[in-house]
Each structure stands twice: as structure tokens, then as C-alpha cells.
Amino acid sequence: MRLREYIIRRLILLPAILFGISLMIFMIMQCFTPAQRAVAYVQSTEEMLNIDEIIKRYHLDEPLIMQYFYWINNVLHGNLGYSISANMPVAQALATYFPATVELVFLAIPLMLLLGITFGILAAVYRDSVIDHIVRFFSISAWSLPSFWSAIILLAFFYGALGMFPPGRLSPHIVLSLSQSEFKRYTGMYIIDGILNGRLDVSLDALNHVILPSLNLAILSSALPMRIMRSSMLEVLNKEFIIAARAKGLSKWMVIWKHAIKNALIPMITVAGIMVANLITGVVITETVFNYPGLGRFAAGAATSLDMPGILGFALFAGTIYAVTNLVVDILYALIDPRIRY
């Protein structure tokens, strides 16, 4: 009963957070003159000449509160303005680039957790040993690594020197064959669409392209889970039930596997929000270096060409994703650990 109450209360909070995000974006936009803001909706040269009409149509010269309502109404109807850098409406750009990023991130997250959890456990079990020192040094290093630098090194070594894992999303010959054949884009994610269309060559080619960027993303983001896993594992290993399990004759690794890991994983959920924020930031840089056509590269492109609707649309989108994942994480946390009720 209390769990349901908690979840409902947490769900009610979500619109408030989303309202905060929209207010933030709206305030940034208000730093521009109505004419500058009107340009965001311009899609052709004829419209450019009738800028006053656009200001009228989008109510850009009305009182602030009215403007906010008109603007949020537009946003909720999917009209986020026109992105010059992507050469299409912002909402369409977000929809186009999103699947590629999902593909990248969903490959990076398991890699990140695998790296983080495995080495975190090893460091805790062999506390103050060589392994522990190496893991701690690695996690501080990964935390200090410029993402664009590691991406460039990976690209130069694997693609430049060894000719493996090319940048981009698909090889040119695959793109050509896709345009000639009937290839249905069910999800926009080529690895899955390839399987659904019975075109394994497409899936493999997409995988070949996505491996290196997701590896870069995983290495960079593994620092935090590694650190959290190590410290929570250390804490759990000192608990009485672990000593009791050892005392009844279970082997060391049996105790770790059966009793310690499950309990040590719980604090990992608390930092999931920070991990998501790290991933969003990492995606912007990683996709830019690997020329991977996802949301991150779109955002970087929009920022460098001073495409205000593009970057604000991305910020709104990223903020929403961030808020929703935090909500899911909080509810998961309450479900997994019955002691947690805020």
C-alpha cells in the first residue's frame, strides 16, 4: 500500500520536473528578441520576408505568461521550430537521429556495467592488493580521460592502423544496396531491422560500426559504477550475514556470488541517474568524433552552427529522458529495496 502511494507521489512529481525543464528552456529563449525567436520557425525565404507575420502567428510579442502557454502548446504538438543545421524541423530531426543513439547506448550500457561491476567486485574482494590498486587507478584515470581524446586514439589505432571498425553508421555499399532493395525500417535501428528484414549483412555492418563508439562510451562511464561497486561490496563483505555464511562452511566465492553481490548491487541504482547524465554527455562527444549520425552529433552540429532551435530542442529532449529515467530508477529502487520510502 505504501509502495503504491510512493509510486503515485513520484509520478505526480514528473510533470513538475518537466515543467521546470520547459521553464528553463523558455527562459533561455526569452533572452532573444521576438524577431530572432521568429527565425526559429522560418522554413523558407518567403517566410523570412514576412517575419512580422510569424511573430504574430506564434504570439511572440505578447506578455510572458501568454507566450509560455502558446509556446508549450506548440511543443506539446511537436512543433519545436526548424533546425537550420539538420535542415528539417527539430522534432523530425530528433525522431530521425534517436534510434541510432539508442543503438549505441544500449550496446554501451551492458559493456559499462560488465566492466564496472566485475572490476569493482574484484577490487573489493582483493582489497589493498595489486588488483585493487590497478582498479582504483583505472577508475580515476577513466574519470579524468577526455572523451574526445580516447575516441580519437581508438579511431586512429583500430581504424587508421588496423583497418577495423570504420566510423559512421553503415558502409557505403550497404547504403547503396538498401536504397535499391525494399528494406523496411521498423525501428530505425539497423541491427534489429537487419534481422527483421532477413538481411544479416546489414545487422553485422551496423554492429561493426557501432562497436568502437560504444566501447569508448563504456570505458569512460565505467569509472563511476566501478567505484560504487567497490565501496558497496566492501561494506557488504563486512556484514554479519556474510560472516555467518562463511561460518556455516560456504566457500568464499559461493558467499560472494550467492549473498554479497545481490546486496552490493542496490547502491548502484542510486547513481544510475548520474550514469545517465554521463552517458548523454558522452554521446555528444563520442558521436561527433566517430561521425556517428545520432542525437549527440546533431546536438554538437546544432551548437557549432548556432542553431538555437536545434540545441534547445535537444536540451528539452535530453532533460525529459533524464527525468523519466530518474523516475524509473527511483521506482525500481523502491521495488527492490523495501526499506526505501521517501
Place this chain on the structure above:
Amino acid sequence: MVKLLGSVEIESVKPLIMELKFILKRIRQSPLSIIGISIIVFYIILAILAPVLAPPEPGRDPYIMPSYGISPVPKPPSKQAIWGTTEGQYDIYYGCIWGVRTAFRTGIIITVGSMIIGILIGCISGYYGGKVDEIMMRITDMFYAIPTIVLAMAIVVLLGIGLDNVIKAMIIVGWPTYARLMRAEVLRIKNEDYIEAARAIGCSDFRIMVKHILPNAIYPVIIMASMNIGNVVLAASALSFLGLGSPAGYADWGAMIALSRNWILGLPGNPLAFWHTYIIPGLFIFTFVLGWNLLGDAFRDMLDPLIRRR
């Protein structure tokens, strides 16, 4: 009377000395933090000696790297440019050395700027409580709702491209962390007896905040700031790399790596021909940030009240 005054003075200095002693003890205990400090000291020396190590031509902006020609293709190390040149024939050695100053400047201005705003807002919010607190903290929450780098990118686009604007944007997105920490500290302190006593003898709110709360609440904030310098430099260099910060030719490590982007794949038959254009500036960023983070790692325990004085 004089003696009494003296002892009062010593009492007020005592927490500061204790805190410093505690920090020094912690630093001595951990070899990693000593490596961190050594790296930072090394960089401070580099920053001070920059005009000696890489003398700028008189009469030009020392932060603009000298360029030896107009060919875009980077050149390997030579007598003239001992670490080679990057795209546009900019001297990598010169850029890396003067980049130390850029890194310190961006790191310190951003950190101190956001710390001051954070302390102000956290102090007022925690001290007055009630509606003021509610409004200020909700505004703080709004800044947390969007990932910081994304928000910083949007603000740079608003302000215009340039290193100064990157610094401003990073301050705008950076203060909420300090405000939250400061507010928590003020809430802890404001119910202490000595605050009550100060109020009883008629001290103004301003005097209580500046004289009694601030000196007792500020240490965790300063420790957090020193932990953040590395990350702030990392984020600023990422924005410079994307092309939102320093212009090409400015001694900024992130912008220098951006110059190498067209040359990552090297020459046919020699794929790693231009390694020096990205490896060297990258090593500077990496070790600089690593130094601060190694130090911060030792400081992290001090922030944690549970394990603070074990």
C-alpha cells in the same frame, strides 16, 4: 582583558588550524594524493615559467600559438618546433605550455565563480528558510533537471562562441552543487548555541552570516571546489574541442585536439603519421585532470561526515 581578547582570537582561528592539520595528515597517508599534488605543483611551475620555456614574440598575444607557414598539413617534430606542428603550422610545444595557463585560468575562474554564487545562494536560502528557501531551491532544482554539459552548450549558443562565454556558461550551470552543499551546512550550523548567542547580543543577520556561519560552513565547500577543478577543465576542453570555445590557434588543449581531427587517419601507408597532433595535447589534459582527481580522491573521504574523523 588583553589576555582574554587574545584567547578569543585563538579560539576563532582554531577550527581552521585543526582542519588544515587534518587535511595534511590525510594527504600524508595516501600515496595517490601525493602523486596528485606533485602533478599539480609541476603544472603550477609550468604555468609560472611559461614565458621562459616558450618565449612569446614581443608585441603579440602570448596565448596565440606561433605559426610557421601556411600549409595545412601537420609537420613532425623538428628543430624549429620540437614537438612538431599541428594543422595550420601552429607550434604544438608552445601551445601545450601556454595551454597550462589557459587550463588554470578556466578551471579557477569557473570554480571560484560558481562557488561564490553557490555560497551566496546557499547561505541566504539556508539561513532564512521558509519561502525564500523554497523558491531558491526550486530554481536550483531546475538547473539539475538538464544534464550540465547540454545546458552549458545551449547557453554558449545563446552568448556566442568563445572561451569567455564557455567560462560564463560553466559558471551558470556550476553553482547549484555548491548552493546545495552550502545550504546543508548552514542548516546544520544555524541552530548551534553560538549563533543563538550572537543573535542574543544583537548581531545583525549579515554579521551572523559573515562572521559566524561562513567560517564554519565553508570548508566542505572549498574541498568540493578543489575536487571539481579537474572536471571543470575537462568539460571546458570538451566544449573547446566541439568548437564552442577558443578559436583555432589559441593555446587551449581542447581546441588544439580539434585541429588534429582531419589528420587522425594519417597518411596512406603511415596511418599514425600525425600522432603528435592529438597524443601530446591530450596527455596534457589527461594528466592535469588526473592530478586534481587524485587529490580529490583523498579529499572525498573528508567530505563524508560518517567517516570523517575515524
